[in-house]
Amino acid sequence: MAELHERYFDPISLLSEDAMVPCEFQHAVRHLGRVLEPTSTSEDLRKDTRAELPLWLAKSLTERGITRMDAPAVYGEWMQRQVDAGANTVSLKQTPYFYTVGMQCAATMGDSSVAGFLRKAFAERSAKLLTGSLKAPDGAALAAVTSKLNEEEKTLYEAGRQGAAAQEQWWAAGGHTALLLNSNAANKAGVCGVKRRRTTTEAAGDKENMV
Amino acid sequence: MAELTRRATTLIKEMIAADGKLPPYNEEVVRQALQQTQSYAQIIQDLIQAAQAEQEKRQRQQQQGDGSTDEADAGNATTAEDAGAIIVYHETILKLKRILLNYMRMRADCLIRVRWQQRMLRAEVAENTSPAESEFFKEYDKALNEYMGTGENGIGMDLTLDLTPPKDANVRVMVLRDHGSITFSHSASVPLVKGSVHNLKCSEAEHLVRLGVLQVLDPNC
Incomplete structure (x- = not known):
């Protein structure tokens, strides 16, 4: 598996690492009992203690063989069966960074079944998501589509919508005649959202000028 | 153990929630995070010293002649037991560092954007900056002005003028509020009266x- 490149200055990647992962301690650890469980009577942590650790800590401890990491429940058998039955009906709203966290867990655990499951889920969901986004529904229809998406998918969905809108505007402005006459407008429409709204009026203006 | 960095993480969430604007500098949480790192560093040092002391003690016992393989194994186990706590605290310090650096960087990016789009630090933005950030803005402003200026290293061009490339040199504008008379490069003084429409150079x-x-x-430019 390709090395997952950690983006140090990416706030999203930083937040995604706060996801909790079930771990089991392979060694007894001294002085940590109270940190893990403030009500604990013992200063030390016994071997085989099970605990939920944030991913950033679990990764480091597991790499050093101090804990053993299990896949979080959302990647478990129950979820895999749900996805087998139909990936599009599953709501990932509760797991905003489903794929990022899953990839990191799979890489740390060296478990290819989780990776395969993720790929299957993504392939099925993204196909539906992108064909849906091209239709560009509004209001209630839009809410129905996005209600089951997590943060990662919403970003992808939004990108698809913007791409579709830009293409529509391109055709409205006269397809590639417009592109030849005025490459700037098409470029701008693709680059930033604020400009796109303006190009609608621009396109209307162009038509008036031609008349 | 997620509690360890929960407070510090609110800094990042604050910045994301502000959506490109600059929220007030959260000095309290930053100071707490720094205190946290210091206390963890102290704990790590204590743990290492305690472990070393114990190891020396055991070595001395071994040298006295009754050292067996059993005790050597026990020694290894103790180091693993100690190492766990040290790693947890060390990783927490690294995580806090990353959160704080991300916070600083997101804020600095925000200030840079302000410099390019609004040219100056308006009062409502300025009151949200920390002293160090005001200093940063001043220095950035100076560096950019020097680069765009006509001095020795300057290129003599205002780069902040066209943030998006213009299609046309001229633009049609409507005056929203009276602004007195202004002399433009192509004409004598023009009175900017509310409601009137002008054809001006984009740069002006x-x-x-x-x-x-x-x-x-x-919209051309």
Whole structure:
């Protein structure tokens, strides 16, 4: 598996690492009992203690063989069966960074079944998501589509919508005649959202000028 | 153990929630995070010293002649037991460092954007900055001005004028509020009366658009 490149200055990647992962301690650890469980009577942590650790800590401890990491429940058998039955009906709203966290867990655990499951889920969901986004529904229809998406998918969905809108505007402005006459407008429409709204009026203006 | 960094993480969430604007500098949480790192560093040092002391003690016992393999194994186990706690605290320090650096960087990016788009630090933004950030803005402003200026290292061009490339050199604008008379490069003094429409050079109009005096009717630039 390709090395997952950690983006140090990416706030999203930083937040995604706060996801909790079930771990089991392979060694007894001294002085940590109270940190893990403030009500604990013992200063030390016994071997085989099970605990939920944030991913950033679990990764480091597991790499050093101090804990053993299990896949979080959302990647478990129950979820895999749900996805087998139909990936599009599953709501990932509760797991905003489903794929990022899953990839990191799979890489740390060296478990290819989780990776395969993720790929299957993504392939099925993204196909539906992108064909849906091209239709560009509004209001209630839009809410129905996005209600089951997590943060990662919403970003992808939004990108698809913007791409579709830009293409529509391109055709409205006269397809590639417009592109030849005025490459700037098409470029701008693709680059930033604020400009796109303006190009609608621009396109209307162009038509008036031609008349 | 997620509690360890929960407070510090609110800094990042704050910045994301602000959506490009600059929220007030959260000095309290930053100070707490720094205190946290210091206390963890102290704990790590204590743990290492305790472990070393114990190891020396055991070595001395071994040298006295009754050292067996069993005890050597026990020694290894103890180091693993100690190492766990040290790693947890060390990783927490690294995580806190990353959160704080991300916070600083997101804020600095915000200030840089302000410099390019609004040219100056307006009072409502300025009151949200920390002293170090005001200093950063001043220095950045100076560096950019020097680069764009006509001095020895300057290129003599205002780069903040066209943030998006213009299609046309001229732009049609409507005056939103009276702004007295202004002399433009192509004409004598023009009275900017509310409601009147003008055809201006983009470079001359952009500044007034940002001040909110003019509204662009036919967007070219």
